[in-house]
Amino acid sequence: MRHTLGGCKAGGRQPAFWGVGEVPKSAEEWRTRSAVLDEWNDNGFLAIVHLPADLPAHMDLKAWSGQIAEQYGEKVPTQYLEGGGQQLVVDLGELADEITAAGELLKQGKLPPTISRNGVTVELRATNWTNVEDVYGYSKFDEKVRGAAQTRRLGTEEIQTKVTNSSATAVARAANSDNR
Known part of the structure; x- marks a missing residue:
């Protein structure tokens, strides 16, 4: 395209x-x-x-x-x-x-x-560049509207670095996410 x-x-x-x-x-x-x-x-x-x-x-x-x-x-x-x-x-x-x-x-x-x-x-x-259009800056998601949020559930190993640096909090959140 x-x-x-x-x-x-x-x-x-x-x-x-x-x-x-x-x-x-x-x-x-x-x-x-x-x-x-x-x-x-x-x-x-x-x-x-x-x-x-x-x-x-x-x-x-x-x-x-x-x-x-x-x-x-x-x-x-x-x-x-x-x-x-x-x-x-x-x-x-x-x-x-x-x-x-x-x-x-x-x-x-x-x-x-x-x-x-x-x-x-x-x-x-x-330039002789062939890979120029429809390549750079496009999300891997099929976004239809600018500003629309993309969400996904964090994996257990991601919670610690994305939510807090506290190991205790990460363990508690991971345990809680496994019970859903």
């Missing part, structure tokens, strides 16, 4: 969220650490932006950097991704449009050129 519910733009919707640091090595790393829901991006390639240490003043880029938050699917409520990686939120302006146009070329099987403007270099690279 394919969960992507809209086209994705290589340059992002502005302002765009960009991962910071090492390029993800796998679909799992990309989806989970960057918390990229299936409904936001269906994969295929990565746009890698190299920013110079001293951006030209006329670019007037304003950005925010911080930790990527967890994400719950909105249109596909059964997906949850923990996040935890680092991100940069920035509006790249016209450069984002160029990145998106190059991404469209790559989707058509054409190798786009490397984009370079004002010391910023953008490289587009096919």
Whole structure:
């Protein structure tokens, strides 16, 4: 089943969220650490932006950097991704449009050129990941509604660590659960 519910733009919707640091090595790393829901991006390639240490003043880029938050699917409520990686939120302006146009070329099987403007270099690279959609962040339970509780009876060996660290209490609870 394919969960992507809209086209994705290589340059992002502005302002765009960009991962910071090492390029993800796998679909799992990309989806989970960057918390990229299936409904936001269906994969295929990565746009890698190299920013110079001293951006030209006329670019007037304003950005925010911080930790990527967890994400719950909105249109596909059964997906949850923990996040935890680092991100940069920035509006790249016209450069984002160029990145998106190059991404469209790559989707058509054409190798786009490397984009370079004002010391910023953008490289587009096919991921060749095949295990990307309907894999990461989905519960093993068949959840129908986000927020619905899943319950199960704790096994005797689980009660001690989940309820208390007291051995006496665990033994009493285990004995009680066996009598039900």
